[in-house]
Amino acid sequence: MNLKKEAVSVFKSILKNVNPKEFLPEIVSWNQETGKLRIYDTEFTVGKDQDIYVIGTGKASPTMAEAMEKILGNSIKDGLIIAPPDSESDLKTIKMVQGSHPLPDESSIRATEELFDLVKNIPDGSVVINLISGGTSALLCRPVQNVSMNDIRDVFRLLLESGASIHEVNTVRKTISQVKGGQMLSYFENKTLLDLIISDVPDDDLRYIGSGPTTAQEISYQDAFDVLHKYEIWDKLPNSVKNHISSKKDASESRIFKTKEIENHEVWIVSSASKVAGQTHKILEESGFETELIHPAWTGLINDLEEHIVEHIEKMREKPDGKHALVFYGECTVKVTGDGLGGRNQELALRMARRLQKIDENIAFLSAGTDGIDGPTNAAGGVVDQNTFFEAKKKNLDPDFFIEANDSYHFFEKFGGHIITGPTGNNVMDIQIVLMQK
Numbered sequence: 001m002n003l004k005k006e007a008v009s010v011f012k013s014i015l016k017n018v019n020p021k022e023f024l025p026e027i028v029s030w031n032q033e034t035g036k037l038r039i040y041d042t043e044f045t046v047g048k049d050q051d052i053y054v055i056g057t058g059k060a061s062p063t064m065a066e067a068m069e070k071i072l073g074n075s076i077k078d079g080l081i082i083a084p085p086d087s088e089s090d091l092k093t094i095k096m097v098q099g100s101h102p103l104p105d106e107s108s109i110r111a112t113e114e115l116f117d118l119v120k121n122i123p124d125g126s127v128v129i130n131l132i133s134g135g136t137s138a139l140l141c142r143p144v145q146n147v148s149m150n151d152i153r154d155v156f157r158l159l160l161e162s163g164a165s166i167h168e169v170n171t172v173r174k175t176i177s178q179v180k181g182g183q184m185l186s187y188f189e190n191k192t193l194l195d196l197i198i199s200d201v202p203d204d205d206l207r208y209i210g211s212g213p214t215t216a217q218e219i220s221y222q223d224a225f226d227v228l229h230k231y232e233i234w235d236k237l238p239n240s241v242k243n244h245i246s247s248k249k250d251a252s253e254s255r256i257f258k259t260k261e262i263e264n265h266e267v268w269i270v271s272s273a274s275k276v277a278g279q280t281h282k283i284l285e286e287s288g289f290e291t292e293l294i295h296p297a298w299t300g301l302i303n304d305l306e307e308h309i310v311e312h313i314e315k316m317r318e319k320p321d322g323k324h325a326l327v328f329y330g331e332c333t334v335k336v337t338g339d340g341l342g343g344r345n346q347e348l349a350l351r352m353a354r355r356l357q358k359i360d361e362n363i364a365f366l367s368a369g370t371d372g373i374d375g376p377t378n379a380a381g382g383v384v385d386q387n388t389f390f391e392a393k394k395k396n397l398d399p400d401f402f403i404e405a406n407d408s409y410h411f412f413e414k415f416g417g418h419i420i421t422g423p424t425g426n427n428v429m430d431i432q433i434v435l436m437q438k
Contacts, residue, residue: 003364003435004383006287008419010433011368011380013283015424018276018370020060020198024067027270028196032075037127039194039268046127053122054079054094055115056131057140058210059371060198062089062096063425064131069093080118081131082111082139084373087423099139102160102376103153108141112179115140116187124190134200134371134427136210137170142178144244151238152176162231163335165299166201170211175224175245180211182259188214192264199272200371200427202297202330206267216261221249273297273429276370277329280431289325289435292316297429298330302344305332306351309365313434317361321438328432340407343375345430347408349382349417354399357389362437368419371427375409380419381430382412391415 016022029038037044037052046052052075054068061081066089069076079094084101097115099108122128143152155176159169174181185193193214201208206215224245228234234242249255277293284291294312298305309328316324334344345367352365368374368381392399392415402411412418 007366051077056081057136058133059135059427060133104141133198161336184213195267202299291325302332326434338406340405342408345381353384353388372421372424
């Protein structure tokens with residue numbers, strides 16, 4: 001049995017099962033004649049004089065919007081979504097504009113302004129369906145005054161390369177934004193706002209999914225200051241950002257402020273990493289693998305995740321002969337010190353190739369992002385087995401060199417083992433699969 005091929009096959013099956021175009025029609029229903037809109041078990045009556053608008057941001061916004069057009073048909077008055085570069089869609093009523101990801105740029109700002117032009121003109125009493133998914137933090141971008149786009153990009157880059165968790169990253173992001181941290185809510189007063197959210201954070205905390213643009217919460221400049229010092233970023237920040245955070249932190253009246261919730265606001269998480277991990281477990285069990293799903297979602301450094309995975313592999317090796325599998329999910333952080341090209345999934349797979357070389361059993365490891373995009377590359381991740389390390393050495397490829405240089409992309413490009421799916425239209429964190437044949 002080729003376990004690497006089996007792991008890739010399972011991963012691609014997962015992607016089909018978590019496509020928003022497939023699962024949203026099971027969650028949302030609409031009866032135009034009666035004006036009944038149902039989301040899960042909650043029913044709303046939309047009056048004849050009420051209009052329905054659909055807006056959204058994130059990597060999954062195109063597929064989510066296509067699903068909503070299929071459900072609502074010509075009942076949608078207008079709509080606009082902000083998607084990542086090179087996104088494709090077959091939208092008829094809802095307009096798609098593109099921003100930049102993983103770092104925002106002027107296209108993100110232009111797209112955000114176009115979205116707000118629509119939002120500001122939505123009449124009171126309207127129903128607004130808001131589609132949020134991972135990637136929103138970069139795509140929905142309106143910096144605070146006196147902080148330039150280039151300065152925002154520098155902050156995003158420093159945070160993403162620091163090893164900070166997604167919670168810590170978003171703690172900083174929302175202090176230099178006019179839309180994150182619930183600041184978008186004020187635009188929906190006197191309207192019904194219905195958020196449908198695909199979670200890409202470990203604990204499904206609404207405050208951190210896309211930096212929580214429509215989730216009321218505290219914004220703390222002191223907390224942001226502490227994160228930036230913890231990861232030794234503060235002295236590298238643009239002066240405009242340091243001045244903004246320092247002035248707010250030192251002003252007692254604005255050190256912490258809480259964005260205000262609005263009436264007629266409902267929120268549902270329609271997909272998440274834990275749901276996808278459960279689906280992965282089911283697929284593997286149906287394929288004949290005795291499977292263990294490891295909870296909770298991982299958050300933390302890649303070094304610690306590597307050790308965590310190895311510990312569970314050692315326990316799995318004690319089991320009787322047969323087909324065994326482990327499923328992990330979540331997102332790790334990488335402190336980048338090299339100047340290579342890669343992403344956390346490719347780097348984790350390459351690190352695991354080094355660990356698997358010491359195992360006698362037939363074993364494969366896969367790590368991939370459900371969005372189909374790992375870092376600034378065209379790969380979703382990588383797959384390796386117990387022979388990868390030795391075979392690479394025979395080809396004069398030193399895995400240790402590529403790991404030290406944070407250059408996992410070029411290793412897999414030369415050796416093989418890339419998982420290429422293209423953008424999937426979904427984003428529920430990363431999946432790691434271990435398959436063993438004893």
